[in-house]
């Protein structure tokens with residue numbers, strides 16, 4: 001693997017192929033064995049920097065644990081058909097009637113999650129096994145996060161049995177799906193010898209594509225599972241439509257995202273420490289400054305870069321076969337609002353929004369391309385600037401807890417954090433209108449707007465609707481890619497605005 005392979009961009013066609021051997025060998029041991037690969041998933045383009053930072057043994061241990069966790073997301077889902085009982089169960093909201101084992105599993109949960117309060121586990125769902133679904137997640141940490149939620153939701157509708165803080169994940173979802181760490185021996189052997197039906201599910205599908213009781217001819221996945229016993233889904237991002245799905249399915253997507261998916265106690269501990277340190281010095285803002293080399297190379301956005309930097313970014317873009325777009329006009333793309341804001345543009349925008357120059361800013365991002373030269377403006381406007389740990393999972397937690405969250409680009413992290421903050425009580429998330437902002441910046445820097453006019457226009461464009469307040473998801477049935485993302489605004493699961501903001505770090 002050369003250095004360039006290490007760079008990843010969240011949203012693209014690149015794949016994270018956890019091979020089949022990995023797929024069924026999930027477990028702590030294996031997680032460590034292929035730590036490097038797993039870290040790529042976690043790193044979201046910040047691997048190089050992190051390697052440099054990963055000096056202390058403690059840090060290494062955390063990396064290994066984080067890695068392990070991400071790998072566990074590569075999951076096995078066991079499928080079963082309930083037949084006749086399916087319909088009524090959906091209508092009744094999936095009640096369960098078995099309670100055996102709940103006692104021992106509670107003990108297990110407490111044992112593995114010493115920091116979490118004791119919780120009542122749902123009773124196990126009991127059903128007959130019909131086959132297995134094996135899932136390989138692609139993308140960075142946050143892309144995987146939403147993919148896992150979708151896969152569980154799909155699995156439930158297919159009557160899967162099995163998938164992650166693995167013990168918590170497994171036990172907390174056991175009234176919906178049974179999640180296995182490994183396939184049963186006979187099937188495992190078969191998969192090991194290469195006999196497995198592998199396919200990428202059609203993107204943005206309705207659940208009827210996987211399971212449809214009323215129009216069986218529309219259904220494509222369940223018959224395959226019944227036929228092959230194991231089906232390996234080798235792409236997981238955006239395989240389920242944002243809108244038009246049954247309410248129960250939408251709620252289950254939330255339940256997985258907000259309750260079942262937890263980081264390991266070690267990462268949560270670290271998150272709590274960082275948040276405590278920041279809080280001690282007053283309010284803090286998390287800036288997801290998506291200005292890393294991989295992002296710029298991929299997007300072709302080179303505003304403010306020097307000639308040799310532009311060349312370097314272009315070379316990197318051409319080196320990646322799966323980055324399809326090669327010839328990019330940076331200026332046009334920027335004017336269309338399709339570029340991440342540069343650090344300089346970000347500094348102007350934050351000042352225009354009257355963000356207190358005394359606020360602490362935690363920059364959740366990998367290494368900023370161009371380094372100090374590019375960060376100078378931001379650092380002088382906001383002296384209390386901290387750069388992040390370079391650990392995606394930790395950045396996620398700190399982002400959730402911050403007083404204000406501002407992403408400079410709408411990637412997976414920005415979207416998933418936006419949605420999670422809505423869920424935690426509509427915490428302030430400033431969603432910048434990049435197209436307008438860059439236009440205003442150009443008018444200000446060319447002298448056709450005064451500072452007050454510029455600042456007034458930026459503020460006027462960012463009212464409550466762009467601050468994470470309740471709003472409707474945009475639905476465009478014919479253009480699923482342009483719809484609002486389910487996980488950015490999981491309306492179906494949100495509390496009324498008045499409720500107390502929540503914290504996931506107890």
Ligand SMILES: *[C@@H]1O[C@H](CO)[C@@H](O)[C@H](O)[C@H]1NC(C)=O
Pocket residue numbers: 015017198199200234235
């Ligand atoms: C998924 O599997 C199909 C069929 O085996 C293959 O053609 C495709 O390239 C695979 N895609 C990924 C992302 O691995």
Ligand SMILES: *[C@@H]1O[C@H](CO)[C@@H](O)[C@H](O)[C@H]1NC(C)=O
Pocket residue numbers: 274277278383384385386
């Ligand atoms: C953030 O940086 C400031 C100074 O730049 C420092 O005093 C503070 O301790 C840092 N906070 C954290 C959590 O690292």
